[in-house]
Amino acid sequence: ELSVKEFKDALQRRFPGVDNYAKVDSAAKMDLLNKLIDNKRRIAAAYDMGIDEDENLQEMVNSRKDQAIFNKYIENMVVDSVIDLTKVNEYLERIKFEIKASHVLLKFGDKNGTPAGRSKEDAEKLAISLVERIRNGESINSLAQEFSDDPSAKQNNGDLGYFTWGRMVDEFQEAAFNLAPGEVSDPVLTSYGYHVIQVDDRRDNPNYDPNNQRDAILTIKHKLYSQNQAKARQRWTENGQNVRNEFNYNVNEQNIVNLITSITAKNKGNNLNADDFTDEEKELVLAAYDGGKVTLNNMLDRYKNQLRSLLPKFKSLDALKLEVENIATNDMIKIITTRENYDEDPDIKKVLTQITEQQMLSLLNKKVMEFESDFTDDELLAYYEANPNQFKQEAEIEIWEIYIKDKNLAAKVARLAKNGKDFAQLEKQYNEDKSTKQKNGYLGFRSVKRRGEVSKKAFEIGPDKIEGPIEYRKGYAIIKTGQLKPEGIKLFEDVKSQVEQKLKRERSSEQRKKWEEELAAKYSAKINYIILDTL
Missing domain, CATH: 3.10.50.40 (Chitinase A; domain 3)
Structure with missing residues (x-):
C-alpha cells in the first residue's frame, strides 16, 4: 500500500518549493509514482525472501532501535519538561x-x-x-x-x-x-x-494532514528545546540523579582507584589493549545498582576494545567515576524503557520499519545482482568485437612544449626554434612551467582536447612541426610535434579489464530489467486515479 501522505512527502522532496502540486507536470508525477510503486514491490519481494530475518540486519536494526528508544526517552523526560507545550499546539494550529x-x-x-x-x-x-x-x-x-x-x-x-x-x-x-x-x-x-x-x-495548507504531524511536532520541539538548553541540561542532570536513586546506585570508589593504579602500571606508550587485563580485573565491579553492575568489561564493550580513547579518563578519579556513572545511568534507562514498553511506541515502530526496509533493499539489491561474473576469454573477445565503438582510440600527437609568460620573449624563442635552434636547449633555457620542465618539456601523446589550444594547434600543423607562440593559460606556448597516432580501435589485450567491466554492467542491467518485469507481474498495482488527480 502506498498512502497519499507517502506520495506527498515524495513530491515535496522531488519538487521543493512548489506551493501547489497541481502545477507539477502530470508525466513527472506519474514517473515519481511508478518509482515509489517499484520500491514497494522490491520491499514486498524482500519480505517474501526472508531478508528481514538476516542476522546482520537484525543486529544493525537493534542497535538503531536502542538509539531511537533513548531519543524518545529524552524527548519525554527532558524536552517535554523544559518547553512550553502550548507553543507546540499553537505551531500546529498555525501550519494549517x-x-x-x-x-x-x-x-x-x-x-x-x-x-x-x-x-x-x-x-x-x-x-x-x-x-x-x-x-x-x-x-x-x-x-x-x-x-x-x-x-x-x-x-x-x-x-x-x-x-x-x-x-x-x-x-x-x-x-x-x-x-x-x-x-x-x-x-x-x-x-x-x-x-x-x-x-x-x-x-x-494543501500539505497539512492532521493525522501525520509527527515531523512538524519534532521541528517545533527542537526549536523550543534549542532556546532552553541550559534548563534542559539541568533537567537531564536531575533526571539522571532520580534514576540512580530509584535503582540504588552505588559506586565502588576503591575498586576504581585500584583499576587506575593497575592501568597506570600496565600502560607503556599508550599501547594498552584488552588482553593486558586478567579475567578477574575485567570483572572488577566499579559500581552496582538494582538489576546490574558496571565492570571494566562493560567499558571495553562500549569502546569496542579501543582503549586508546579510554585512557585519558583512567588518569583521573573524577573522570573515571563520571564515565562509570554515565554507563550505569544509560543501562538503568534501558531497563526503564523496556519496563514501560517504549518499543511499542508508534513513532519508534515507524522509524524502525523505515530503517529495516532501507537495509532490506540494500541486501536485496546485492542478492539480485549476484551472478557468475567469471567470463571466458571467448565471451570477452566476442563482446569486444561486437562493440568496437566502445573501445575507440582517439588520434594522438606527440608534443614538446616551452611555456613563457612574457609575450615578446615567447615570440623571440619561437623565431629561434623555427630557424633551427635546438628545441631541447631552448626548453632548458626558457621553459617557465615547473611541471613540464622536469620532463624536459615533454607532454607525451595528447588527443585534440587534452591540452586546450596547444593540442588543437598541434593537430592543425601535423607531425614534426614547430609552432608558436600560442596563447595558453596566462602565458604563451611554443610547441614541437612528433609522431601522430591515427584514430583506431584499442588492442583487446590493452582493454580486456575494461571489456569485462562493461560486459558485467550490461549483464547486470539485463538481469535487473528481467527481475523488475517479474516483480511487476507478481505484485500488481492498482492506482486510484481519482485521488491522484486531486493532488
Whole structure:
C-alpha cells in the first residue's frame, strides 16, 4: 500500500518549493509514482525472501532501535519538561494555513550587501517611507526591484511565494501571519535588516494532514528545546540523579582507584589493549545498582576494545567515576524503557520499519545482482568485437612544449626554434612551467582536447612541426610535434579489464530489467486515479 501522505512527502522532496502540486507536470508525477510503486514491490519481494530475518540486519536494526528508544526517552523526560507545550499546539494550529507575501529588505551597518554608508537609522527611515508609498498605492514588487537588498529580489521582485509557519525567522513570520491579505506591515527588524512586508493571499495548507504531524511536532520541539538548553541540561542532570536513586546506585570508589593504579602500571606508550587485563580485573565491579553492575568489561564493550580513547579518563578519579556513572545511568534507562514498553511506541515502530526496509533493499539489491561474473576469454573477445565503438582510440600527437609568460620573449624563442635552434636547449633555457620542465618539456601523446589550444594547434600543423607562440593559460606556448597516432580501435589485450567491466554492467542491467518485469507481474498495482488527480 502506498498512502497519499507517502506520495506527498515524495513530491515535496522531488519538487521543493512548489506551493501547489497541481502545477507539477502530470508525466513527472506519474514517473515519481511508478518509482515509489517499484520500491514497494522490491520491499514486498524482500519480505517474501526472508531478508528481514538476516542476522546482520537484525543486529544493525537493534542497535538503531536502542538509539531511537533513548531519543524518545529524552524527548519525554527532558524536552517535554523544559518547553512550553502550548507553543507546540499553537505551531500546529498555525501550519494549517499558509500565506503568500512579498517584501523589501533594507540592510544596514556591516551586513553583507549593505549599500555603502547606510546606518540603522537610515534604513528605518527608508523603510517607513516605503510603507507609506505602498499604502498609497505603489507596487511593493516594483519598489523591491528598486530598493531591496535581498539578492533574489532582482529575479522575483520580492515575491516570496507561499510559505507556512516555521519557514521564516520569528520576527518576520510573527508580523506576516498577523496581516490580512492586502495589508502592509510597519518596518520589521530582523537579523537581516528592516523588512517591509505585504501579504498577498492566505489559504489552507494543501500539505497539512492532521493525522501525520509527527515531523512538524519534532521541528517545533527542537526549536523550543534549542532556546532552553541550559534548563534542559539541568533537567537531564536531575533526571539522571532520580534514576540512580530509584535503582540504588552505588559506586565502588576503591575498586576504581585500584583499576587506575593497575592501568597506570600496565600502560607503556599508550599501547594498552584488552588482553593486558586478567579475567578477574575485567570483572572488577566499579559500581552496582538494582538489576546490574558496571565492570571494566562493560567499558571495553562500549569502546569496542579501543582503549586508546579510554585512557585519558583512567588518569583521573573524577573522570573515571563520571564515565562509570554515565554507563550505569544509560543501562538503568534501558531497563526503564523496556519496563514501560517504549518499543511499542508508534513513532519508534515507524522509524524502525523505515530503517529495516532501507537495509532490506540494500541486501536485496546485492542478492539480485549476484551472478557468475567469471567470463571466458571467448565471451570477452566476442563482446569486444561486437562493440568496437566502445573501445575507440582517439588520434594522438606527440608534443614538446616551452611555456613563457612574457609575450615578446615567447615570440623571440619561437623565431629561434623555427630557424633551427635546438628545441631541447631552448626548453632548458626558457621553459617557465615547473611541471613540464622536469620532463624536459615533454607532454607525451595528447588527443585534440587534452591540452586546450596547444593540442588543437598541434593537430592543425601535423607531425614534426614547430609552432608558436600560442596563447595558453596566462602565458604563451611554443610547441614541437612528433609522431601522430591515427584514430583506431584499442588492442583487446590493452582493454580486456575494461571489456569485462562493461560486459558485467550490461549483464547486470539485463538481469535487473528481467527481475523488475517479474516483480511487476507478481505484485500488481492498482492506482486510484481519482485521488491522484486531486493532488
